[in-house]
Amino acid sequence: MIELHKAGYSYGQDAILRDVSLQLAPGSFHFLTGPSGAGKSTLLKLCYGDLLANTGTVKLLGQDARDLSRDALAKVRQRIGVVHQDCQFLDHLSITQNVALPLAVSGRDVEAEAENLAQLLAWVGLSPRAHALPPELSGGERQRAALARAIIMGPDVILADEPTGNVDWEMSQRLLSLLVELNKMGKTVLIATHDLGLIRAAKAQVSARVLRLAGGSVQLAGADL
Amino acid sequence: MKQIWAILSGAPDADRVVPPTGFTVWLTVFSAAAMAFLAVFALALSLAAERLSVRWGQELARTSTVRISAPSAQEALQTAAALTVLETTPGVARARALSDAEQEALLAPWFGADLPLDALPIPRLIEVVEAGAGYDAEGLRARLAAEAPGAILDDHTRWRRPLIEAANRLRTIGWVSLLLIMLSMAAMITLAAQSALAANAGVIRTLRLVGARDSYIARAFVHRFTMRAALGAGLGTVLAMGAVAALPTADVAGGFLTGLGFWGASWLLPLLIPPLAGGVGFAATRAAALRALRKMP
Structure with a gap:
């Protein structure tokens, strides 16, 4: 699905990732952990083509990210659902319209998908807030809406960047359950988080691989997690 | 599209x-x-x-003017001769001498309405209207010079x-x-x-x-x-x-x-x-x- 081979990335002179090799196999569940500033978000951005590796190669759905044209990258992003840390909503559109945005930009008939859209909003528990604007939602509701938008296109891979960063324990468990459920449907999931409690809770529900990002490289985390 | x-x-x-x-x-x-x-x-x-x-x-290309500048005794004679030449010139649809009243009207914007036309040596004007592809200006000038020496053809080209x-x-x-x-x-x-x-x-x-x-x-x-x-x-x-x-x-x-x-x-x-x-x-x-x-x- 997504494969990094000796990938490196630098912001100016500061190398944040060095020789990172990682393979997200279909149906796998990964956690990416590490201290703040370790490069978790940068690594995720390499995984959906928002950044291009300075060294090494990154393959997105079998295609070298460097060789992708803008249009080809847009198509790849329709198959990789991303839950961004800051949600990235359009504040002038309702939650329903924001969730439907990937359908609209890919040229699909949003009206024809209205029932699926309603079911999805119900699944993430946002039916009563369907017509609210993003600034009117709580942190947990925003994260659930972001998850709904990430999966509306039925992607093969779901990447989540600190999805529980701004929510309470109960809500983070609810979000985790949704992601575990998606993984059980066959989706590949990668969650970047520094919330070790979340990882421990997940390991009780799903077979997850935990990767620790430190010093610019990725290691498999030990059994202490 | x-x-x-x-x-x-x-x-x-x-x-x-x-x-x-x-x-x-x-x-x-x-x-x-x-x-x-x-x-x-x-x-x-x-x-x-x-x-x-x-x-x-269109307007200027289809009209021209013949001026008869001759002593008053010969003016009518030369005007008639010029008209005869014009009537027999291929490419001329019609030609007519302007009346005193018409000449006065033409000069009125510059000299006023009560112009004593008789007292001034004003040349007689003949209006020529062309037909089809027009006439041969050089040939007409030569014939006018022979028949009416005081006749001068102005085909408007200079200022048109x-x-x-x-x-x-x-x-x-x-x-x-x-x-x-x-x-x-x-x-x-x-x-x-x-x-x-x-x-x-x-x-x-x-x-x-x-x-x-x-x-x-x-x-x-x-x-x-x-x-x-x-x-x-x-x-x-x-x-x-x-x-x-x-x-x-x-x-x-x-x-x-x-x-x-x-x-x-x-x-x-x-x-x-x-x-x-x-x-x-x-x-x-x-x-x-x-x-x-x-x-x-």
């Missing part, structure tokens, strides 16, 4: 993703209206100059040419003005579109993250600016056509400026300006948007 149809039919999905942009909407509409207003007058100027050029060319040239240049200036107005409109819309793109960088980033292609993003801006340019140009055109219609008629004031206007089917020409402005808006915004999107990371 598909994209133009999408623009005309509204492209509602693409348009909705970009938030409304407040006062810049009215600036674009106002600028397009002002440009269209000027464009209508430039068009009217071009058409008036063209009509003038054609009229001068600069007048027609001036009218032609005026017409060219009108068309160039029209072109410059359209280019200015394109530049103005390009600047407005660039400003809108910069102001919506966050929206564009979000759209890209959810898989939008540049053509989709561009469409949102293109639709918006095309409609604003067409709407503004429509308003400006209607106002300018009203202003042109309100100009005084030739009967009231006379002169070139009263010819500034539209006649008959030419009233339809200004109606092309709004769709043309929409086309300019479409092309300018699309080029600006795709260029800006290529530069955005």
